[in-house]
Amino acid sequence: MRESSCSMTEQDSPRRQRAQAKRDPTEWHGHRIVTETDLGAVFEEDDAARRRRSSMRRIRHGVVLVLLIGLVAAAVYVALGIARGDISIGASEPSPEPTSTCPAGPFDYQDPSAITVNVFNSTTIDGLATTAADQLRGRAFAVRDIGNKQVGPTGMTAIIISGEGGRANAFTLQRTIPDSLYVADEREDRTVDVVVGTSYAGIIPPEGIDITPAALRCAGEGQPTPTPAPTAP
Template identity: 75%
Template sequence: MSEHGSPRHQRAQAKQDPTEWHGQRIVTETDLGAVFGEDDADRHRRVPLRKIFHGVVLVLLVGLVTAAVYFAVGITRGDISISMGAPETAAPEPTPTCPAGPFDYQDPSSVNVNVYNSTSMDGLATTAATQLRGRAFAVREVGNRPVGRTGMTAIIVSGEAGRDNAFTLQRTIPDTIYVTDERKDRTVDVVVGSGYAGVIPPERVDITPAGLTCAPKDGTPAPAASPTAP
């Protein structure tokens, strides 16, 4: 056996090689770099992506805060208004010049009427609706409708097309006030107040053509009427 192949020679060489220990190879920093070098490079590439993502999030948050401040200031100043729920029907304004007519008394069965209670008295609208049905009026809706006046008998509300019908109701319910609105059909609203005492007896109804009454006897203007859910 040659001296280079002898066990003694191999042990001597092993002692001279710093990467081996008792026949086992020692993992060096170079070996670790070769294995994990690619992962470190990927990690370094991901760092700028995280910074970009954080920057975008920060910009969005700043934008949201700015928009919220602007919205709050707009609401406070009245530049921005919020409408909740379904849009409300615009409150009719008192008729500036009372329609002089003359208007003709109509067959009550042809008059579609909605009856509303403007008071805290339970059942007042139901009572009025029953009396109007007894006179053959076509009562449709019965509910509540607050107005800015107390002690009145009733407010009669219609559009221009329903003025004959409104006149018919004014002749049926005494001491009522006429108010116009923008509706296009011929329906009429009757808003009863605490002064409501019923309808005029049939034999006393004056069916002579005439104008509408737009102010109570004391001469004060008619209040606007704004509907609410029944």
């Protein structure tokens, strides 16, 4: 009887399975049927991914927009700063103006008898240096050398040349010779050279000399500085 009962159970098992399959709407002959619930779950996952992607795009767009606004604000700030002069750009800075090499002083008027002077003629006028030397001797200057020396440009009254130590002496001579211009050189003593030009017309009378301390007078801005040519050996 037990064997018969087991045999019937084994025979009934496929029937039960088929009966259960008929009752389960998601299966058909052993195959899984995709239901609306399954499709909804799949599309729900797609919608979530789409929302995540959309959210990331909005975040990226927001970051880009903030950066663009920052760049525009920086550009406006720089433009206003340049317009007001608060900000300067290296490439647009003007070249620095050349500094003047003319000694500012002030220098005191010196005793002419303590000043050694060399007088030179830069013109083709014979005896001009001798004439100037005699006039300076008459004013008590100690004239040492008299000769010729070329300078450029021509047409000036006189140039006064000295080293740093002779600037006060040069100032004294410049107050004595009207319209003369000062030129510095590298000599180390206090001697002064006077180079007279074609416009030289003599020295100032003693009563007309201004002994007030002041600066030396050099060539003005835009005017060529008289330069003595080297003396031939």
